[in-house]
Amino acid sequence: MDIKFSKDNIAFEKEINDLDRLALDFTSALDKCKIKYVIISGYVAILFGRSRASEDIDLFMEKIDYPKFLMLWEELEPNFMCINTSDPKEAYTEYLSNNTAIRFSKKGEFVPNMEIKFPKQELDFWSLAHPIKVIMNKDVLVISPLELQIPFKLVLGTEKDIEDARYLYKLFKERLNSELIDQFVRKLKIGEKFRKYLS
Amino acid sequence: MKLPQIDLKELEKAKEKNFKERLEFIDMYVDWIKKTPNLQWSLQQKKIIDKK
Numbered sequence: 001m002d003i004k005f006s007k008d009n010i011a012f013e014k015e016i017n018d019l020d021r022l023a024l025d026f027t028s029a030l031d032k033c034k035i036k037y038v039i040i041s042g043y044v045a046i047l048f049g050r051s052r053a054s055e056d057i058d059l060f061m062e063k064i065d066y067p068k069f070l071m072l073w074e075e076l077e078p079n080f081m082c083i084n085t086s087d088p089k090e091a092y093t094e095y096l097s098n099n100t101a102i103r104f105s106k107k108g109e110f111v112p113n114m115e116i117k118f119p120k121q122e123l124d125f126w127s128l129a130h131p132i133k134v135i136m137n138k139d140v141l142v143i144s145p146l147e148l149q150i151p152f153k154l155v156l157g158t159e160k161d162i163e164d165a166r167y168l169y170k171l172f173k174e175r176l177n178s179e180l181i182d183q184f185v186r187k188l189k190i191g192e193k194f195r196k197y198l199s
Numbered sequence: 200m201k202l203p204q205i206d207l208k209e210l211e212k213a214k215e216k217n218f219k220e221r222l223e224f225i226d227m228y229v230d231w232i233k234k235t236p237n238l239q240w241s242l243q244q245k246k247i248i249d250k251k
Contacts, residue, residue: 001232001240014241017248049232049240051247159218163225170229197222 001049005175011135012048019046019112023057024139026104026114029075031140036062038127038144041153045164047134047141048171052160056103056115060144062128063118066092080104083113123148146172147180154193162197169198 003012016024023043030037039047043057064072066089073088083103085091095102099120105113119125127144134141143149146168153165169176185194232240 001235002237013237015238015245017245019248049244051244053248163221166222166225167229170226
């Protein structure tokens with residue numbers, strides 16, 4: 001794997017798959033509306049080569065007001081549909097504003113889909129405040145720092161999550177900020193799991 | 200229909216062994232992907248992900 005790391009950027013080339021295409025198409029609407037986001041969870045491992053399928057791609061977007069959400073909705077409308085509701089007002093007030101995720105899929109498909117949430121916990125806001133730009137071929141996706149994603153996968157704790165954490169950690173061990181990982185491991189109280197599965 | 204005897208402890212051990220083997224596979228996969236050109240690994244990944 002040929003991959004270049006710099007402070008806030010990771011650059012590499014790959015053959016785009018359907019999940020990558022979904023992420024790129026959706027986030028291009030966010031970019032057009034100037035809405036900040038970070039991709040989190042399983043797709044981060046898939047982006048960097050883990051060979052497994054996924055039903056969804058999880059993403060935090062910054063808290064926005066309804067007019068801006070409507071702008072995003074209209075930008076998405078030609079190609080995407082909201083699975084939860086066809087009413088943008090309901091999507092915003094009943095779901096997003098109540099800290100409930102909404103899902104968008106390509107029109108005519110149910111999976112895979114984008115699962116969108118507003119940040120709720122301190123960790124979510126921290127992710128949005130420390131975005132990592134991934135330059136894939138000539139396109140850009142923004143992810144949450146690996147130093148948080150890896151320990152957080154251990155918190156989630158299913159076998160799939162532990163496998164994702166191990167994959168990312170073993171792949172990028174030499175490039176990660178080990179002090180930052182240690183801090184998250186301590187804060188999340190997952191030292192034992194970290195030693196058991198990643199050491 | 201007569202069902203087989205099920206040893207739940209044995210089943211739990213098999214589950215743990217299976218997970219351990221999957222983690223070992225992840226390590227082998229990481230070793231492979233690190234030394235494999237991007238076009239090659241990403242084409243193989245695409246075959247798995249795009250299979251619907």
